Amino acid sequence: MGRSGLHENGCFLCLILHLLLQGRGHTFTINCSGFDRYGVDPAAFQAVFDRKAFRPVVNYSIPTRVNISFTMSAIVEVDAQLQLMTSFLWLNVIWYNPFIRWNPEECGGIRKISIAAKNLWLPDIFIEEFMDVDQTATGLMAYVNSEGLIKYDKPMKVVSICNLDIFYFPFDEQNCTLTFSSFIYTVENVVLGMEKKVQEISNTSQNLIRSKGEWVLLGIHQRMMKMTVGTNQYDQIIFYVAIRRKPSLYVINLLVPSGFLVAIDALSFYLPAESENRAPFKMTLLLGYNVFLLMMNDLLPAAGTPLISIYFALCLSLMVVSLLETIFITYLLHLATTQPPPMPQWLHSLLLYWASPRKCCPTAPQKGNKGLGPTPTHLPGVKEPVELVGKVSCHIESELNGCPGSAGTQQEEEAQKQHLVDLWVKFSHVMDTLLFRLYLLFMATSIITVIVLWNT
Ligand SMILES: *[C@@H]1O[C@H](CO)[C@@H](O)[C@H](O)[C@H]1NC(C)=O
Numbered sequence: 392m393g394r395s396g397l398h399e400n401g402c403f404l405c406l407i408l409h410l411l412l413q414g415r416g417h418t419f420t421i422n423c424s425g426f427d428r429y430g431v432d433p434a435a436f437q438a439v440f441d442r443k444a445f446r447p448v449v450n451y452s453i454p455t456r457v458n459i460s461f462t463m464s465a466i467v468e469v470d471a472q473l474q475l476m477t478s479f480l481w482l483n484v485i486w487y488n489p490f491i492r493w494n495p496e497e498c499g500g501i502r503k504i505s506i507a508a509k510n511l512w513l514p515d516i517f518i519e520e521f522m523d524v525d526q527t528a529t530g531l532m533a534y535v536n537s538e539g540l541i542k543y544d545k546p547m548k549v550v551s552i553c554n555l556d557i558f559y560f561p562f563d564e565q566n567c568t569l570t571f572s573s574f575i576y577t578v579e580n581v582v583l584g585m586e587k588k589v590q591e592i593s594n595t596s597q598n599l600i601r602s603k604g605e606w607v608l609l610g611i612h613q614r615m616m617k618m619t620v621g622t623n624q625y626d627q628i629i630f631y632v633a634i635r636r637k638p639s640l641y642v643i644n645l646l647v648p649s650g651f652l653v654a655i656d657a658l659s660f661y662l663p664a665e666s667e668n669r670a671p672f673k674m675t676l677l678l679g680y681n682v683f684l685l686m687m688n689d690l691l692p693a694a695g696t697p698l699i700s701i702y703f704a705l706c707l708s709l710m711v712v713s714l715l716e717t718i719f720i721t722y723l724l725h726l727a728t729t730q731p732p733p734m735p736q737w738l739h740s741l742l743l744y745w746a747s748p749r750k751c752c753p754t755a756p757q758k759g760n761k762g763l764g765p766t767p768t769h770l771p772g773v774k775e776p777v778e779l780v781g782k783v784s785c786h787i788e789s790e791l792n793g794c795p796g797s798a799g800t801q802q803e804e805e806a807q808k809q810h811l812v813d814l815w816v817k818f819s820h821v822m823d824t825l826l827f828r829l830y831l832l833f834m835a836t837s838i839i840t841v842i843v844l845w846n847t
């Protein structure tokens with residue numbers, strides 16, 4: 392009996408305690424009378440300020456809901472070498488403090504007041520990608536309304552690590568993440584929420600970033616996550632910030648001049664092969680291109696191998712190849728005019744094959760002939776190369792074999808030699824045209840490949 396009485400007594404006590412605790416909700420009401428006449432009484436808020444070391448909740452089983460939002464006001468810098476994005480954010484943090492509450496009617500309709508943030512409990516929201524010390528200004532204020540809702544805004548210079556892929560430089564788009572999370576509070580104590588729709592954040596930021604910088608904000612997307620570390624779970628909000636580089640600077644300073652130099656290099660094939668100018672001209676171009684690359688090196692990202700570097704290397708190799716080709720043709724011409732070697736049979740046939748379509752499509756092979764300037768080797772009366780090839784080969788053969796029957800006159804021999812020289816010159820020109828076409832083909836395919844890669 393006594394035992395049960397004691398039990399009932401205990402229950403009564405706990406009921407009173409419960410009622411008392413519930414009643415305390417009213418004791419948190421701040422007496423705001425006189426705020427409109429004498430200003431805010433610091434003593435009225437003293438109880439709240441004294442609790443700032445602790446999370447402001449009545450029941451510790453209930454987590455504090457912290458709503459966040461931000462506005463990106465600038466993208467200051469994107470460093471490909473350090474893989475860092477520097478941006479400027481205005482962070483808005485909103486939460487509820489049940490110990491602050493007043494009746495606005497009692498104090499002339501004051502609905503919100505500002506309080507120095509250092510007097511209040513602040514949620515420790517941080518950005519996980521942050522790579523710098525927080526340089527947030529001190530002495531910030533927070534707005535508190537009569538319901539206990541606290542709005543705390545702070546400007547932040549965010550130096551965040553970002554996985555930058557510069558392969559498509561200067562036509563690259565980057566996708567940087569900003570992960571907001573509480574530093575120590577687990578899901579049981581702090582849950583995160585969104586204050587605004589992410590579309591709204593994205594719109595406001597896009598309108599705000601009016602700077603004529605290098606980067607354009609494409610949009611912001613968001614995802615809620617829970618991170619588990621050991622047995623603890625932390626709430627996270629991940630924002631994906633998509634940015635795009637404005638390529639005009641690089642197109643004007645890098646791609647266009649480079650393209651011009653390569654185009655001039657290609658056009659220099661129209662300089663006559665016999666002229667002494669072709670090789671020096673190409674050499675000068677090559678030198679100029681090297682100087683250009685040296686000067687523009689600062690504009691290229693320092694890390695990784697972007698496609699543009701491959702493009703430059705390609706342009707350089709095209710120039711080198713074209714110079715080599717010129718050297719080869721010059722050598723061939725020199726050989727042909729000084730001591731033409733006997734022309735092998737297969738070369739005849741090849742030359743024949745190359746020379747025969749002359750009638751059907753006269754434009755292309757004439758180009759080779761056009762370059763033939765007034766050279767000492769030039770024979771005016773070459774009309775039937777087929778016949779000549781046969782004759783010459785016969786004579787060469789007989790000469791080589793030491794054929795005793797071939798005791799032609801001096802004049803005849805001279806003429807044969809001239810034919811041979813002419814053939815070799817013709818061969819050089821055919822070779823030049825062929826290599827030029829191969830060069831054009833290679834250039835076109837590689838440039839198309841690069842452009843296609845850039846567009847994907
Ligand atoms: C509020 O404070 C004023 C004096 O500052 C006092 O007269 C009034 O009774 C108080 N009201 C309550 C509900 O405690």
Ligand SMILES: *[C@@H]1O[C@H](CO)[C@@H](O)[C@H](O)[C@H]1NC(C)=O
Nearest residue numbers: 409412449450451452453454
């Ligand atoms: C605190 O909150 C938890 C969960 O909502 C509830 O079960 C518990 O009864 C509350 N405690 C008090 C004293 O109100």
Ligand SMILES: *[C@@H]1O[C@H](CO)[C@@H](O)[C@H](O)[C@H]1NC(C)=O
Nearest residue numbers: 456458485486487584585586
């Ligand atoms: C946070 O936002 C949710 C809706 O997203 C809202 O229900 C809640 O009241 C907000 N909390 C605070 C403290 O603003």
Ligand SMILES: *[C@@H]1O[C@H](CO)[C@@H](O)[C@H](O)[C@H]1NC(C)=O
Nearest residue numbers: 565566567610612631632633
């Ligand atoms: C950014 O990357 C994340 C995954 O890493 C992806 O879910 C998201 O869609 C990407 N956003 C954009 C705009 O590409």
Ligand SMILES: *[C@@H]1O[C@H](CO)[C@@H](O)[C@H](O)[C@H]1NC(C)=O
Nearest residue numbers: 588589590591592593594595
């Ligand atoms: C954002 O802007 C787009 C057009 O720019 C508009 O269609 C959309 O409704 C806006 N969204 C919000 C939430 O303001």
